[in-house]
Amino acid sequence: MHYDIAKILEEQRRDYKSYDYGEGYFYQSCKPLHITGFRSTEIRIKDMGLRNLLKGKSVLDIGINAGFIPLEIADICQSIDAFDINPFLIKIAQTCAKFLHLDNIRFWSGTFEEYNGAKTYDVVLSFANHSTYDRNTKQSIDDYFQKCHRYVSNGCMLLFESHLPSYETPEQLNKILEVLCRYFNVEKSYKLNRGTSGDRGRLFAVCIRRG
Ligand SMILES: C[S@@+](CC[C@H](N)C(=O)[O-])C[C@H]1O[C@@H](n2cnc3c(N)ncnc32)[C@H](O)[C@@H]1O
Numbered sequence: 001m002h003y004d005i006a007k008i009l010e011e012q013r014r015d016y017k018s019y020d021y022g023e024g025y026f027y028q029s030c031k032p033l034h035i036t037g038f039r040s041t042e043i044r045i046k047d048m049g050l051r052n053l054l055k056g057k058s059v060l061d062i063g064i065n066a067g068f069i070p071l072e073i074a075d076i077c078q079s080i081d082a083f084d085i086n087p088f089l090i091k092i093a094q095t096c097a098k099f100l101h102l103d104n105i106r107f108w109s110g111t112f113e114e115y116n117g118a119k120t121y122d123v124v125l126s127f128a129n130h131s132t133y134d135r136n137t138k139q140s141i142d143d144y145f146q147k148c149h150r151y152v153s154n155g156c157m158l159l160f161e162s163h164l165p166s167y168e169t170p171e172q173l174n175k176i177l178e179v180l181c182r183y184f185n186v187e188k189s190y191k192l193n194r195g196t197s198g199d200r201g202r203l204f205a206v207c208i209r210r211g
Contacts, residue, residue, distance in 0.1 A: 001033070001099040005092050012088035019134040020086060021065055028068040033096060041068045043195035044127075044161075048204050051076055053159065057122035060151050062112050063129035067093025070105050078122075080105045083115065085136050112147065113139050120153040127161040128202070130176060141179045149183040152209040158184050161192070162203040173203060183210055 013024050021027040026037035045051065050069075054077050061070050061082040066089045070082045074097075084090055087109035094107050112129070130144050131137055139147070148158050160180065162173050177186070184207035192202045 001095060004095050008088055008091050008095065012086070016086060016088050018086070018136055020089070021134075026068075027065045030066075030068040030071060030096065032072065032100065035068070037068070038196060039198040040195040041072055044192070044199060045069070045072055047192045047194050047199075048159065048161070050159075053157070053206065054123060058119075059123045059125060060119075060121040061125040061127075062148075063127075063132070064093065064107075065089055067096065067105070067107060069125070069127065070107075071096055071100060071102060074100075074102045074105050077104065081117070081119070081121070082106070083108045083110050083112075085109070085111050111136070111138075112144070113137075115147075117151070120151055121156070122153060123157045123159060124148050124152050125159050127159070128163055130160075131163070133167070141176055142182070145180050145183045149209060152184075154209065156209055158207040158209065160203075160205040160207055164198065165201045177205075180205075180207065184208060185210055 009024060012020060026035055028039050028041045029035055029037035031042045050073055054073055056078050058078050059080045061080060064070055064082045064084045067082055070080045074080060082105055090107050090109040097105055126148055130141055152158055162168055187206045187208050189203055189205035192204050193200055
């Protein structure tokens with residue numbers, strides 16, 4: 001399996017023209033597969049309390065990168081739909097899910113802008129995706145959260161994680177939260193202070209769909 005994913009990374013280095021967030025390696029870690037990354041999937045899951053929040057839930061994860069968050073929460077979720085614009089990362093996610101015998105995750109390669117599924121979900125995950133440095137996000141912040149609202153079932157949850165404060169100043173983050181609050185009520189929010197330097201200082205918010 002490690003050999004197979006190394007080959008996909010090599011194809012990505014050769015053929016993917018946008019930023020991959022892992023500099024040719026991995027953005028996210030995956031402890032069950034002994035893969036290290038810029039960000040600690042294990043600590044993020046613990047700090048966000050995802051195993052409690054997602055127990056038995058249907059989940060949509062937007063912009064999953066190599067899919068290591070879905071892989072590590074699949075055992076407690078009812079089902080996960082998960083996608084990313086980068087087809088090489090989706091190929092890695094599919095290879096790893098097969099190796100781990102996980103059959104409740106549906107992966108596909110595509111953009112959130114083009115996504116037009118009919119299903120709504122108990123929980124939508126928006127982790128560091130409301131804007132992207134690769135310039136592949138083509139919609140406004142308002143369109144982004146409006147679309148998240150469309151995919152969260154009535155009374156259900158959006159989980160939001162911000163970018164690092166070095167990329168998104170407190171003033172910028174406040175403006176983003178103002179837009180988010182047009183569509184969701186923030187039930188609780190706190191700073192993530194553990195994990196790698198890529199994890200610490202981000203805001204995590206549990207948000208409930210309005211209306
Ligand atoms: C900062 S990473 C966050 C990855 C993951 N959500 C996490 O927090 O670990 C942003 C991801 O969004 C993907 N992406 C960028 N633009 C996208 C778009 N328009 N639709 C879907 N995915 C997109 C990138 O390929 C990248 O994997």
